[in-house]
Each structure stands twice: as C-alpha cells, then as structure tokens.
Amino acid sequence: MHVSVARPPAEAEHANLLALEHVLSTADNIVDDPPTPFPEYATRLVGRTSWSFWWD
Numbered sequence: 001m002h003v004s005v006a007r008p009p010a011e012a013e014h015a016n017l018l019a020l021e022h023v024l025s026t027a028d029n030i031v032d033d034p035p036t037p038f039p040e041y042a043t044r045l046v047g048r049t050s051w052s053f054w055w056d
Contacts, residue, residue, distance in 0.1 A: 001052070001053045001054070002051075002052050003050065003052070004049065005048065005049050005050060005051060006049075008045065008046065008048050009045055009046055009047075010046065010047065011046070012042070015042045015043065015045040015046045016042045018042070018045055019038060019041050019042035019045055022041070022045075022051075022053070023038065023041075025053065026055070027053040027054060027055060028054055028055055028056050029052065029053060029054050030053070
C-alpha cells in the first residue's frame, strides 16, 4: 500500500508516536524487510510525504 501524506510529522515526538502506530500494524517492511531500528524508522518519517507498507 502506498500512502500520500498531506501533513507528515514535523517533530521527533510526533514521529515517534506515528512510528509506533506503524510498527503495531505489523507491516512486514517495517518489522522484517529490512529490519529497521525503531529510532531510525521514526526519524525517517519527519517531513516525508509518502509512505509504503506491505504485508505477507
């Protein structure tokens, strides 16, 4: 699933909360492919206007 994001998180605090929601969705690209450390994943969400998820 590809998502266009109109209002991406602008601060680390918001990105951390959003990253937790993404991880709890158990999308395979976050958890396994490749395994990405949580802080790194959250940091990548700041200002990013598109996200991709997949489940197996």
